[in-house]
Amino acid sequence: EAEVAQSPRYKITEKSQAVAFWCDPISGHATLYWYRQILGQGPELLVQFQDESVVDDSQLPKDRFSAERLKGVDSTLKIQPAELGDSAMYLCASSYDRDQPQHFGDGTRLSIL
Amino acid sequence: GDSVTQMEGPVTLSEEAFLTINCTYTATGYPSLFWYVQYPGEGLQLLLKATKADDKGSNKGFEATYRKETTSFHLEKGSVQVSDSAVYFCALESASKIIFGSGTRLSIRP
Numbered sequence: 001e002a003e004v005a006q007s008p009r010y011k012i013t014e015k016s017q018a019v020a021f022w023c024d025p026i027s028g029h030a031t032l033y034w035y036r037q038i039l040g041q042g043p044e045l046l047v048q049f050q051d052e053s054v055v056d057d058s059q060l061p062k063d064r065f066s067a068e069r070l071k072g073v074d075s076t077l078k079i080q081p082a083e084l085g086d087s088a089m090y091l092c093a094s095s096y097d098r099d100q101p102q103h104f105g106d107g108t109r110l111s112i113l
Numbered sequence: 114g115d116s117v118t119q120m121e122g123p124v125t126l127s128e129e130a131f132l133t134i135n136c137t138y139t140a141t142g143y144p145s146l147f148w149y150v151q152y153p154g155e156g157l158q159l160l161l162k163a164t165k166a167d168d169k170g171s172n173k174g175f176e177a178t179y180r181k182e183t184t185s186f187h188l189e190k191g192s193v194q195v196s197d198s199a200v201y202f203c204a205l206e207s208a209s210k211i212i213f214g215s216g217t218r219l220s221i222r223p
Contacts, residue, residue, distance in 0.1 A: 048209075
């Protein structure tokens with residue numbers, strides 16, 4: 001089965017630096033999600049795209065986080081500047097459409113020093 | 114708002130033991146319910162789901178029944194294996210958004 005691809009798998013950076021994560025969803029999937037998973041907790045939705053449009057970014061800290069999906073395919077999540085509290089696993093998921101099963105990538109583990 | 118509460122871990126069992134991981138939910142309306150599994154270093158995989166009351170989801174020997182009267186969706190398996198060691202997340206879907214519980218870490222001893 002095709003997978004959701006994420007890169008990098010691991011990222012270590014210092015606070016105040018910029019960091020970016022990339023996600024390539026399963027081909028044909030219109031809906032793309034970015035989640036943040038703090039150690040010991042369940043994932044929390046940061047942003048949801050339907051094709052190239054944001055449909056939910058209510059939990060995205062917009063002063064430092066941004067997300068885009070310009071052509072409605074792959075997506076980038078950026079943090080600038082990074083803070084110590086941003087250390088977490090960042091998971092991308094995609095689904096054929098809203099209300100369809102979500103398929104998750106392996107995530108990017110971010111450590112802020 | 115909608116939420117999911119699941120039993121805290123870690124849960125440690127011997128191989129072939131019976132497993133129950135409790136999950137209860139709070140939601141308006143009638144959400145779909147899920148169990149996801151996360152193996153070390155990997156993303157989440159959908160284990161099973163149920164979309165309406167009294168539905169039973171099952172996969173790989175795991176089962177869970179949607180109980181509307183007790184707002185529960187407990188995960189069970191009759192005989193666990195070492196390979197079942199992972200973190201299990203109960204979740205609900207409401208208004209196209211998935212809300213996850215905090216996860217239960219399961220460790221199986223050989």
